[in-house]
Amino acid sequence: PSQKPHFFNYIYYIRLMQEQEDIYENEFFITLQENYKNIYTDAERKRSTILIPQSVALKGVEISYDDIETHILNESPFFQQQHVSLNNKTVQIENGYIITKQGKNSFIKRRV
Numbered sequence: 001p002s003q004k005p006h007f008f009n010y011i012y013y014i015r016l017m018q019e020q021e022d023i024y025e026n027e028f029f030i031t032l033q034e035n036y037k038n039i040y041t042d043a044e045r046k047r048s049t050i051l052i053p054q055s056v057a058l059k060g061v062e063i064s065y066d067d068i069e070t071h072i073l074n075e076s077p078f079f080q081q082q083h084v085s086l087n088n089k090t091v092q093i094e095n096g097y098i099i100t101k102q103g104k105n106s107f108i109k110r111r112v
Contacts, residue, residue, distance in 0.1 A: 021055055028052050028071070031063045039068060039086070049073040049083060051098065 023029050029052050032040050043050060051071040061067075066087060073083035073091055083091045092099040 023052060026052055026055055027058050028055075028063055028067075032068055032071075036065070036068050039072065043072045046074060049075075049093075 032050070042048075049072070051073065053071070069086035070089060072086045074086075076082035076084055076090070081092055081094055083093060085091060089100060
């Protein structure tokens with residue numbers, strides 16, 4: 001459907017299940033390339049990290065601008081292993097996990 005990406009630093013695949021899928025058939029990736037082309041092109045140019053949820057996690061979900069911004073990360077200029085999303089959420093990538101802080105004492109941890 002869409003043009004294949006050039007090389008990024010990483011493309012992380014969040015595996016909510018042990019199921020493989022073709023990234024070029026993934027609804028999130030297709031939406032990013034087709035509906036948010038400027039964001040995709042900029043991420044490609046900056047060699048950003050793009051977190052792509054598996055399609056099974058997207059059932060019944062309308063992908064929003066905020067979702068797109070949340071899933072594109074740039075390396076933190078201050079801390080190793082930390083990244084900042086386009087909407088300024090701090091994310092840590094460590095030992096195969098993506099860790100996000102959700103408020104004062106709440107964390108979300110996802111395996112990649």
